[in-house]
Amino acid sequence: MRTTTMISAMVLALTVAFTTWAGEGAAVGSKAPAFSLQDQDGKTVKLEDFKGKVVVLEWVNPDCPFVVRHAKAGTMRDLATRYADKGVVWFGVNSTHYMDAAGSAKYRSESSLPYPILVDASGDVGRAYGAKTTPHMYILDREGTVVYAGGIDDDPRGDKGKGATNHVAAALDQLLAGKPVTVSSTTPYGCSVKYPK
Amino acid sequence: MVVSAQPLSTAGAEPSPVRAALVADRVPGGPGEAIRLGALLTLEPGWHVYWANPGEAGLATEVTLEVPAGWEVGPLEWPVPIAFTQPGEIAGYGYEGSVLLSRTVQAPEGADVRARLPVRAHASWLACKDICVLGEARLEGELGGGGVTVEPEAFARRVMPLLQAAARVGVSSTRSTRPGELAVWLQWPQPPGEVEWFPAPTQGLQVEVGRVATRASLTRVDLSLRRVGEAPPASQLTAVVAVTDRDGRRRGYDLELEVE
Numbered sequence: 001m002r003t004t005t006m007i008s009a010m011v012l013a014l015t016v017a018f019t020t021w022a023g024e025g026a027a028v029g030s031k032a033p034a035f036s037l038q039d040q041d042g043k044t045v046k047l048e049d050f051k052g053k054v055v056v057l058e059w060v061n062p063d064c065p066f067v068v069r070h071a072k073a074g075t076m077r078d079l080a081t082r083y084a085d086k087g088v089v090w091f092g093v094n095s096t097h098y099m100d101a102a103g104s105a106k107y108r109s110e111s112s113l114p115y116p117i118l119v120d121a122s123g124d125v126g127r128a129y130g131a132k133t134t135p136h137m138y139i140l141d142r143e144g145t146v147v148y149a150g151g152i153d154d155d156p157r158g159d160k161g162k163g164a165t166n167h168v169a170a171a172l173d174q175l176l177a178g179k180p181v182t183v184s185s186t187t188p189y190g191c192s193v194k195y196p197k
Numbered sequence: 198m199v200v201s202a203q204p205l206s207t208a209g210a211e212p213s214p215v216r217a218a219l220v221a222d223r224v225p226g227g228p229g230e231a232i233r234l235g236a237l238l239t240l241e242p243g244w245h246v247y248w249a250n251p252g253e254a255g256l257a258t259e260v261t262l263e264v265p266a267g268w269e270v271g272p273l274e275w276p277v278p279i280a281f282t283q284p285g286e287i288a289g290y291g292y293e294g295s296v297l298l299s300r301t302v303q304a305p306e307g308a309d310v311r312a313r314l315p316v317r318a319h320a321s322w323l324a325c326k327d328i329c330v331l332g333e334a335r336l337e338g339e340l341g342g343g344g345v346t347v348e349p350e351a352f353a354r355r356v357m358p359l360l361q362a363a364a365r366v367g368v369s370s371t372r373s374t375r376p377g378e379l380a381v382w383l384q385w386p387q388p389p390g391e392v393e394w395f396p397a398p399t400q401g402l403q404v405e406v407g408r409v410a411t412r413a414s415l416t417r418v419d420l421s422l423r424r425v426g427e428a429p430p431a432s433q434l435t436a437v438v439a440v441t442d443r444d445g446r447r448r449g450y451d452l453e454l455e456v457e
Contacts, residue, residue, distance in 0.1 A: 036374060065323070066333045079325050097284075132253040135347035139386050150425065156256055157321075187403050191329035195285030 025130015028149050028184045032140045033128040037093070039116035040105035045091065051088045052142050054175060056080070056168065058152075059126065060092040060117060061134040062099070062107035066192035069158050070135060071111040075166075076152070080115045083172055091116040095126030097196040112142075122194040133190035137168050139175065147175060150186030214216065214241040217320045217334035220350040224341045228308045233274070233352050234345070235299025236320040236336060238262045240294075245291045246322040248278035252289040256323040256331075257398075260298040263317035267308065271301035277357070277439050277449030278395055285327075288405070290395055297351050313342030319402045327438070360438050360450035364389075368454060376421055378407075381454065383416040383438070390442040394418045397437065401430035422456075432456060 026032055032055075036046045047055070057075055061065050070076055094104045094117050104117035120126055129138060139148035150173040155164035168173035171181045222233040236256070237432035238246060247255040262270050276297060278290045287439050298320070321333040338345040360366050360383075383392065392411050396404035404413030424430060434454045441447040 063328050065329060129283060132285075154426070157259075183427050185403075185425050186425065188254075189256060190254060191281040191286045191325065192289065192324070193285055194328070195287075197284045 006137065008058050016082070022148050025128065026138060026146045026149060027130075029144050030146055032058070032138070032144050032146050035118075035120075035123060035125045037118040037120055038101065039118055039176045040101050040108055041116075042101060043116070043124075043136045045116060045118055047140075047144070049090050051144060053087060054083075054172070055087060055140040055144075056172070057129070057138040057140070058090065059131040059134050059136040059193060060090050060107070061191060061194055062094075062103065062105075063096070063194075064134040066156075066158075066190035070152065071107075071113075076135070077111065077113055079166070079169060079172075080113070081186040083176075086172075087177055088172060088176075090115040093120050093125060093129060093131070094118065095120040096194045097123060098119055098194070099125045106189060121196075123193070126193050126195065127197070131193050133188040134193055135190055136193070139168065139171050139181075141175060146182045147171065148184050151188040151190075154186070156189035207283050213332045214244040214324050214326065214330065215239070215246065215322060215334075217318075217333050217336060218346055219316070219318050219336040219338045220299075220346045220348050220351060221340060222299075223347055225304050225314075225372060228304050228306050232301045232340075234262060234264075234302050234316060234318070234340075235274075235297055235379075236318050236334070237295060237297045237346075237351060238320065238322065239295045240293060240324065241326075243293075244324050244326045245281060245289065245293045245346040246296065246324050247289065247291040249273075249275050250290055250396055251323075252280075252291075253287045254283065255276060255289055255291065255325065255329075258291075258296075258320070258322040260300070260318055260320045262300055262302065263319075264302050265304075265308070265316075267305040269301075269303040274299050274301070275437075275438060277447065278350050278452045280395070281419060289331070295377055299352065308457050311341060312316065314340040316340055316345065334380045357437065360452040363399070363450055364440070368452065370456065377421055379420045379456065381418040381420060385414045387415065388414050389416065389440050391440070392416045392418075393439040393441075394420075395421070395439065396435040397435040399431050399434060401426060401428040402434075404434065 021073050034047050101119045135152050137152050141147045153164045154165045167186050174181050218236045218237045225232050246258045280291045283289050314456050317337040319335050365386050370381045394406050394409050403423045403425045405421040409418050436450050436452045438450045
């Protein structure tokens with residue numbers, strides 16, 4: 001009895017001490033954080049200018065082997081091209097602390113990417129979204145609500161070939177068909193985003 | 198002696214920050230006997246590789262074995278990981294310095310274990326410091342033929358008993374009113390020292406560790422559980438609990454916990 005009382009008291013003390021912790025960034029179902037960033041050519045891009053459009057955000061780091069693998073395979077380029085015809089806007093976001101606009105421009109050119117790379121060397125936008133990995137993918141619906149957050153696919157090792165499921169393509173197909181996104185959250189994989197220390 | 202080790206890095210001409218060697222705890226003494234065989238990875242200072250659950254970023258290290266036909270190969274045995282925080286408060290679980298990733302292999306009845314037995318290991322990893330590089334090594338040698346380094350002491354601290362049984366710890370959990378949040382309570386027989394919680398990969402759930410707080414003999418672990426992917430979420434959480442006592446000795450325990 002006495003032991004139980006003691007434990008209860010300790011449980012209470014610990015409960016009071018730790019009520020909340022860590023926000024989640026741009027959680028699925030929440031409003032996507034607004035941003036204004038410059039792209040690789042210095043052009044300002046504001047998220048609010050794309051209201052009414054489906055927007056894909058892809059966190060990139062040209063030095064990350066996972067990003068390099070997808071660039072070589074044309075994963076993002078092909079998806080962005082395919083869905084651009086359906087009104088989907090795609091942005092790369094580079095939160096790598098040591099990389100400037102020229103670094104993003106070089107990566108974009110070498111990878112023949114049709115979409116802008118937004119320069120976020122301060123990491124402010126990456127942190128607002130809670131971007132953890134490169135790549136880390138977010139899909140925003142026409143109202144600016146996050147409807148998907150996670151990995152590009154279910155193939156972290158890149159050994160599944162055609163057997164891999166592309167989560168972003170699946171979510172975009174459902175979204176564009178007016179259906180709910182069934183897999184709205186997956187575990188992203190890749191290098192950690194190289195935020196400033 | 199390692200017959201062959203070819204770490205391949207995607208980072209170009211830079212030398213790999215990880216070296217790999219094929220090691221065994223001993224040579225098999227007779228048919229049906231199990232030995233442990235694996236890859237010892239040695240990392241350059243400041244670099245880390247990842248545990249089975251890499252945390253919020255990274256990639257689990259993998260070691261596969263090729264052994265003579267008929268031999269049984271067990272699951273990968275992971276040493277107790279360490280936790281580190283990557284810039285941006287990104288949690289990581291893995292290893293620095295060196296790590297031995299092994300599997301238990303067992304010769305079939307009737308096998309001639311005195312013969313030279315060719316074995317191979319394939320180790321692959323993501324190693325990170327300021328940047329990340331993928332690497333791999335293909336190792337080969339011969340058990341009983343002097344082609345594999347035998348290092349019993351490297352395997353000595355690898356036993357990871359179940360927490361509830363080994364440390365006589367009472368484990369319970371309480372749901373928070375906040376969805377997806379769970380508190381796990383560990384009631385120790387005596388004050389445990391420093392307690393760390395490493396969530397194992399869990400089907401359908403992403404498990405993040407909030408705070409781990411110990412007062413006297415009671416530890417509270419705050420977990421955040423989030424549905425991920427298509428698979429139905431597991432009804433059992435598994436974790437490695439690491440305890441560092443006052444003398445600085447660190448022990449790891451497996452923990453299994455049913456959740457609703």
